[in-house]
Amino acid sequence: MQNRNKTQNRRDIILVSILLVIIGSVFVYFNFFAYNQDSAVAHIYYGNSNDPIASIDFVNQEIKYRKQDVPNDYDDIYPIIDTDNRTITLLGDYRVDGRRQIVVIQYNFGAKSVKIIQESSPNNICSLEGTSTGKPLICLPNRIRIEFEKTYDENEPDFTV
Amino acid sequence: MDKIRKLTLLANFLAIAIVLNIIESAINVIPVPGAKLGFANVVTLIIIYVYSFKDGMLLTISRVLLVSVLSGKLLGPIFYMSLSGAVVATLAMGFFKKTNFFGMTGVSVLGSIFHTIGQIIAGIFVIGSIAVVAYLPIMLFLSIPAGVLTGIIAKKFYDIWETWHEALG
Numbered sequence: 207m208q209n210r211n212k213t214q215n216r217r218d219i220i221l222v223s224i225l226l227v228i229i230g231s232v233f234v235y236f237n238f239f240a241y242n243q244d245s246a247v248a249h250i251y252y253g254n255s256n257d258p259i260a261s262i263d264f265v266n267q268e269i270k271y272r273k274q275d276v277p278n279d280y281d282d283i284y285p286i287i288d289t290d291n292r293t294i295t296l297l298g299d300y301r302v303d304g305r306r307q308i309v310v311i312q313y314n315f316g317a318k319s320v321k322i323i324q325e326s327s328p329n330n331i332c333s334l335e336g337t338s339t340g341k342p343l344i345c346l347p348n349r350i351r352i353e354f355e356k357t358y359d360e361n362e363p364d365f366t367v
Numbered sequence: 368m369d370k371i372r373k374l375t376l377l378a379n380f381l382a383i384a385i386v387l388n389i390i391e392s393a394i395n396v397i398p399v400p401g402a403k404l405g406f407a408n409v410v411t412l413i414i415i416y417v418y419s420f421k422d423g424m425l426l427t428i429s430r431v432l433l434v435s436v437l438s439g440k441l442l443g444p445i446f447y448m449s450l451s452g453a454v455v456a457t458l459a460m461g462f463f464k465k466t467n468f469f470g471m472t473g474v475s476v477l478g479s480i481f482h483t484i485g486q487i488i489a490g491i492f493v494i495g496s497i498a499v500v501a502y503l504p505i506m507l508f509l510s511i512p513a514g515v516l517t518g519i520i521a522k523k524f525y526d527i528w529e530t531w532h533e534a535l536g
Contacts, residue, residue, distance in 0.1 A: 214470030218518075221473045225480070225511055233504040254495030342498035346444050346490075353498050 241340030245354035248320045250285075250311060252296060253349050260285050260294050264318040269294065280306070293323070298348025300327050309350050320352055373418065377426060384410035384430040385437070392438065403449065404513040405482040411457050412475055412521040417528055420461035427457045444493040448486045455485025471525065472518030479514030483507050 246265050249258035252274060260271035274284040276297050286295035291312070298309040307326035313319070314337075321337040325345055332345040343352040388407040407430060415423040431450045435441040459481035463474045483506045490499040 211470065214468075214473070217468060218470045218473035218476075221469060222476055222511065222515060225476065229504065229507045229511065233508040236501070236504040251496065256495065342496075342501050344494060344498060344502075346494070349444065349494075351494055351496060351498055353496065 241338075241354075243340070243356055244318050245340050246357050247355045248313070249353050249355065250294065250296065251351050251353065253299075259296060260287075262294075262313045262315075262320065264315055267315045269313075276306075296350060298325060298327075298345065298350055300325070300347040302326055307348070309345060309348050311352065320354075322352075325350075377414070377418075377422060380410050380414060381426055381429055381433075384426065385434055388430060388434045389438065392434075403452070403482075403486070404510060405452065405456060405479055406513065406517060408453070408456055408460075408475070408478055408482060409517040409521050411453075412460055412471070412478065412517060413524055413528075415457070415460055415464055416471065416521070416525050420457075420464070423461065424454070424457050427453045447493055448489045451489035452482045452486035455488075456482035471522040472515055475518030475521060476511060476514035479510040479517065480507060483510045 244264070246263070248262040248264070250260045250262075251257075252259050257272075259274050260269060262269055269287055269289075271285050271287060271294070274296060276284055280297060282295075284295065284297045286293075288295070292314065294311045294313065296309050296311070297306050300307050308324070309322065310324035312321045312323045314321075317337075317339070319337045319339045320343065322333045322335070322343055322345065325333050325348055327345065327347040332343050332348075332350075335343055338352070338354070340354045342354065345351065384407045387410065388403075391403050391406050410430075411423045411427045414426050428450075431446070431453050432441075435443070435446045435449065440446050456478040460474050460478035463469055463477050469477070483503070487499055487503050487506070490502075491497055
């Protein structure tokens, strides 16, 4: 019994060490190397759709968008594109008092970056994530996500991780 | 008598697991939407060792259901992630406990890793995009210390339980 415990303890330590090395290197790779290249475009998606509501084209410095389907009792037409403040406003899925709340996304053509500056959710994880130049931004309670692409192909709405 | 004792203990464990789960969702340990490190798994691990895999699975599913009812998130996106993570973790812990190759800490770490994987898989479906995988490295990395911690706590409890149980007969 005591012997068995000892062997298992040793195996546990080996297991943890191996996992730390493998996952540690994957983690370091992802954090420091995977998103180093400049992105050409950032797509903003709503729900499970793979057809972006809006695309921020960093190369040609323009915004392409299509109308977001929202119920009739919401007054504005989404997305709201504000070129002066460089923001795009969408209607998220998170409800406060039964009303869906907006998600405000700010883009920067020069830095090729995107940032979620306003949203309502229990923990505000995606707005706390800050500025991103390649890492996807995901607002789970609002079902809105932003994904980056290194090359822009208009015909093929492909997505990369 | 034994049956009643078991039932009472399981009910107590369920209550502890629910509280752990609620505390865990209130504190933001990781910068990943809807994801948790699975500290409530400590109770599942203990039950698997003290009673059986079946009891552990039953307790885990009840915990996830009750927590989502209590927090009003039933059938929301986060619910599916919690459920998938918890079930996959329990399956993994049950399996690795049965092989008897690793000790409690090892089983706990593996459970923690599978908890993360289960959540991410559900996340892919909830979000509808594999973009969620970008969060996998950081979550896996954090789940190792979390797994070690829960493993040590569970082991401590299990040792006390063994002595206590022998004393009771």
